Amino acid sequence: MKYVRPRGYTTTAVVGLAAAGMVALVLIPRALADDVDVQIKGIGNPLESNVRKSLSVAGDHKQPWSPDQIQRLFRLAPKEIKQALQPYGYFNPEINERLKQPSGNSKTWHARFNIKHGPATKITRLNIDVEGPGDQLEAIQSALHSTELKKGKRLVESQYSDTKSALYNAAYNAGYLDAKFSKSAIRVNPKTNTAEIDLVLDTGERYYFGPVTFDQDLLNDKFVHRYVPFTPGQPYDAEQLINLQLALSDTDYFSQIEINAPRDKATRAPAMNQWFYDLIYPPQDPLQSIGELRIPVTVKAKPSKGQSYKISAGYGTDTGPRLGLGVKFRHLNQYGHQFRTDLRISQIQRTLQSSYDIPIGDVTQDKLSFTATISNQDFGDITSTLYGVGVTRDTGWQLGRQRAYIKLEREYYNLGYGSRNSTLLYPGYNITLQKADNLLFTHKGVSLSLDVRGASDKLLSSTNFIEGDFSAHAVVPVTAKTRIVMRTELGAIETDNFNEVPPSQRFFAGGDRSVRGYAYQSISPTNSKNQDVGGRYLATGSVEGDWFFYKKFGVAAFFDAGDVTDSLGNFSFKRGVGIGFRWGSPVGMVRLDLAHPLDDSSTPVRIHFSLGPDL
Template structure:
């Protein structure tokens, strides 16, 4: 092959390529996968912040070359100094060392021995608020709660927190033009001192102006009942959020937009102009007077004229169950709604309709008129119930309050022929519920008390007063364990219990009561040994859950309960068992294997249920 010929050049290129590829294969040390970074001399939070700031300690998907590692290592002293400055250390002493991998390793080792040096202390501190908002309680609280103090070490986060607290206190109170005329930290690293100036000028206060609704579905006067503020009140951004949430929680609209443009604020004298001028003479004859009021516009698009709901499930107490519902949210321009629901299972077949009218505080108060047809099993008795009623449903800080009156006709057979009951009874039910997470509760409590009664003097075939109390509590024990407690107490006061229909009696047993016993199988019986319910109920449960992997866990439990017609006859049925738990997106899945400790038709019973713990 002749030197300089085209064939010679081609062969040379191929040879060089082969050598290069061979070199890459035979010399894997050209790239390094990782750098082991050791930091000594300082503790958290300093060490954590330093490590996050070090480029040489950063994560990387592709291997680094030796040149890259050396370059990042050279940046370390500067990055360490910058990471210590927010904590008031501007003169650290740093010793560093980088060790290349040995023959049996692919990891570089970088070591940093850090002494943070003397702290920088605040020698001059000027924190002040100027303007008409200076006297606000929220502003005073922000001033007094600052952790900045003369003679203390400078910590940059305390400065930022104080600055944010002052601004938010003024802005949230309606001082929308608030700004800092002075905001500076001056550090002298030579003598480790710092001077701080932080002065907020609140400017003029803004107020809410008129609220207008851009929609054609509901009466504007009705919608104004959702507005949590009145024109003339100080502007508060949180109140606008409350308005947004209140309207979003209804079924009236599919989209809501609230506009409160500050640049469209207009001045409205709080009093007659001459009296306002007398009290507050303008500093300049042409200076505008009065309150700056921001107009609020709510734009809303209506939701669909009807909505449908389908649900399905399974439980050992109820068997397969199906729910169908339809709701009509736009009955008229005053927020009336109509809904109807069908529930089907082995123990209950119910059709219920309700007409809802917002009243009082429309965000949490409504009046409902209901009609119900139900065929339902209570123990071994099947009842057919026809009823109408009215309920005032009101929410409160921790739950709901319901005052109701019902009129019901019930057909049933307790073993002595068909019977019919007529009841007109008022009642009151209050519920409380508070939890860190309703779907997967680590800590929470729920309580419920329902009291109602009927009188033979008022269209009823029985006279009685009934009270039913239930309580649930979830208590965290460790990061992966919890204690679940449950109790129910019930009592019926009457002079003739035989006239009380099955729907008003108490039963126990099943997955939500005493596990190991069939659903509603714990109760007094008739001459045919049928469970017909009793006057007094007491049950309780204690359960320990251990979540061994994320939301998957196991449980061990002990349940006890009884239903009798006399408290002196109580002989608690007891059950123990183990179970499986899974915190699914729709609530806790429970699969329990329970063993009854007292007489039962089966030595082992499997219970399955799905739903929130509270």
Template sequence: MTSRPRVSERSFIRAAVLHKTFKADQAGQRECIGLGALPAYRANDSVPRHALIRSPGRTTPYHDDQAGMTWTPSGLDCFPGRRPGGWWCAVLLLWLCVGPAAAATQLVVRGGDDAQRENIERYLQAVLAEDLPDAQLRARARAEGERALQALGHYRPQITLGLQGGREARRLEFRFTPGPPVRISRLRLELRGGAVDDPAFARLREQLPLSEGDVFHHGRYESIKSALHNLALSRGYFNAAFLRQRVELNPARGEAAIALIFDSGPRARLGEVSFSDTPFRQRLLERFVPFEAGTPYSTELVAQLNRRLLDSQYFADVRVRPRTELAPEDAVPVDVELSARDKHRVNLGVGYSTDVGARTRLNWRRPWINDRGHKVGVELELAQRRQSISGTYDIPMEDPLRDSLQLQTGWQRESVEDVETERVTLAVQRQWSLDSGWRPNLFLRFEQERFKVGLERGTTQLLIPGVTVSRTRSRGGADPWWGDRQLFSLELAEDSLLSETDLVRLRLGTRWLRTYGGTHRLQLRLDLGALEAGDFSDVPPSLRFFAGGDHSVRGFAWQSIGPEDEAGNVVGGRYLASASLEYSYPVLPRWRLATFVDIGDAFDQLNQRDYKVGTGFGLHWSSPVGPVRLDLAWGVSEDNPPFRVHISVGSAL
């Protein structure tokens, strides 16, 4: 099968780039600069810089003891023993800026696979950047092409070069057959020191990018060594070193034997954590530290400390610095510099949804009000159908990020269809956040509510202890492409305990979102509810169940589905069951076309359900602040299907 040629149209201009100064291999200690494009290394892998340095006039391969391999010199020009500087640098730079440019040389690479052709192009970039005579260009191109293939494990390629045109416009055709690859006949990796019993190194050994029988890929060989070094440093083996790193190549037999002996030395331990001056008590700051002094060193634990301090919202800037250079052999002290956040934070938001109409929300918070880290916040919402104000006082407990005690108060007025309510609440609740992602919440809430539901008017008060357990998982930021949400809620009331009726209220809900093939997005929703009360007329509308609206059954107005009184007013029910299925597909960047079907009902008797069905299509925009959904829906379960436009903002979860 004939391979597809790769053509590079780049014009390589002399003096396009002045590279940084590099140091050569340890033996020569040469310093050098290079002109033109950097010769990129081997098919998305890296190689030590010392392996990419050429001495002036040197054309034969040399053995690099540090890399443990024989390397062919590459295309950087070196100036032994001196650093660029002085008057001649100014002359050189002037020549670079105004000197004549070399003409473009077109490169065509034929043969092999994509990875081989791409690597050859990378190697030849530096050669094409130089204005070389034809004969020298051929020789250099062949040498660099051989090196490019050797990096991928092919040491016996067949190469044919064709050069057409004059120096002002040349076309270099590089044809090759890679030949049989060199495969790894033996791979020996021996660990010594603390790494022998470290499970992280055991996992690394199981995931090595090379194994016996694989093609000897230089970049992957280097990545093994880098991975060992990086893992050692991240886990506190600061004296780790290779005792042996050797590759024995036999291109004629197509074999490579690798021997690596890595001594990690002892593992350091984390020492005491010292905080800079802050307005907070030392005891509060210490509760953010996720480790005890003497814990084996881990950069993940250090990073976790940094994240926890930032997530607290107490600090505008956090800098965590392990003092490895000052540490004794078995302890690493950790210094933390903190800058407290401003005491006042104000957020203003505006929005619109079909359910509540246009709305404005103002949120004021003090991230901290004393040295114990207590917080306070007030939120005001003004919408066409709902107005509310609430306040929260937050007290951090043993784990400030995962355990808090909250005192809450609020007032809300709502007017929807046949229901008008005005409610005052006082509550105390304890919240936890578990490692599994679940968030249990215990609360005790007192509420007094005046209401008008159809022809019914009343005032009721309830003391409600309860529990909620929820979990939300998502990927994709403000507009997630993957996620799910689960909610369980149980509320109780007893007429002998400051309540006007006995009450048991249960609520279950789930949201599920997945995207398949990067385009096909599926969303499922299910909501169930049940309510038992001694006297249903004493149950306020805020605790009854309704269906319909943007997040229930589209095609019907918000809270327009449920049992009705004798005048036809919707008064809410004892039970709720609703579900939704939605599919969407991208039609433009950030725009998706959706189709959906919703079903649901609120009812008083389990054997007297009258499910309403809404279906339609929508256009969803992934805006910078989150998804904006425009849905057109019809209530197809009705004899004369109603039509409604639904607009909502926010995540489907």
């Protein structure tokens, strides 16, 4: 941006707003607070704050200033004040300044400024326009009409800068890479407190994406092209290149990715068989008939290692010590197929699970997985051994994921009256939604999950049932350091013979992420031996208040309630209250809680420790 001095205006009257906005700080380090006491009266913020930042006499410094230094800096104040007010449209302020020397034993000088900003400079002529082939583009027209600059309004430098940036960004992001301002000037006449603005953008010619070439020999060329979020001939958009970079990085096929789209290598796409249509329907863009300027895109990708290994360890009061081992084979073939297997061991679960994953559909987020599972797991007081295979279609959507699956499971267990087994072939559907400002340290967010599944004895299953499980979590900010954390879970099983439903499909409550104050999965209907065997209906809820008193360290107070029953009319909610400690660690929230069960006198206080995201 520049100011142009109009004919007849005095040199001292015409001052560039950009120069006026510069802060004339003396480069002296941090100040002693009692060297110069500066008071500014007569104007409010943002004028006062900008004036104070501009005053050299109010600058920071380490060593005390000498009297000569203070007086010299004070003399600069009137000019600095005028420059600080000009970005807000005030070019004729009245300034009364006074500098008082220290008295007695004091070492503090007193600088007083009484300021009247004077009349506002109004815009009397405003010429904002766009020229060139892209002048009618919707995004450019939107930026043009959303400007805050208006004829008759006070001149504000930031509004001019915002308008200029919005116009240029709209053109550049639409592929007009040669866009430039043919006119860009503000003419100010301080004598009449008026301003004239000329701001004209010339879009220049539009650029388009050309062919995309991959420099790699790991994946099939047609397959890897499915990660490209644009096609040749689309208007050039730098954000699409970023999306391509992220899409390839999110896969673990490559360890290093480099994308080049040199504008100077752009070539014109021949307008084949276009002359006849140009004759009958002349194109609005005169350059279109001679071909589009297309920028070639080259992607260099270095393959990652063929295998990756994962080792994890942790502790939770629900699970006890836990260990995880995993291996993933990343490069099975040229079509992105992968195989992974994971082993998880804890006090309550011993599971080996494998999955063969095939990218399908939108390969950036969709896959088809063939799974196999062997699991020995404790449910309440029941131990179950399960063997299963399944197929899952895992698809991403805007706010989460959706999974359609079918599973075949064979399960062995004892509900307290002899060994049992079951066979289930059941389809299911799961959808999740998650939105948060920060997944690891959430101040505001929500997550929802719904899973519905069912089996029939007419289709290889040993029983009939339909089951639904819904959970919701919400984090609501109260202040910058406080928040409310809420969660609920509801579940139900509809069946004609609940005794035939295996433990893996039943509901339990109690534990770190359920009803605190009660042991893990200890809230449940019981058998004749008083063993927790799971129930048909589940309802739990929790409300927690967190206060982070220092950075990511905080304390919490909570109330939990929930129950599992075999009849909707028999809910008797178990309640727990307590306090806890919170730490937002780099891997998720660390929670240490002391919970008191209100409906169980046998355990006055139970300690709960857990680690993981709030959502």
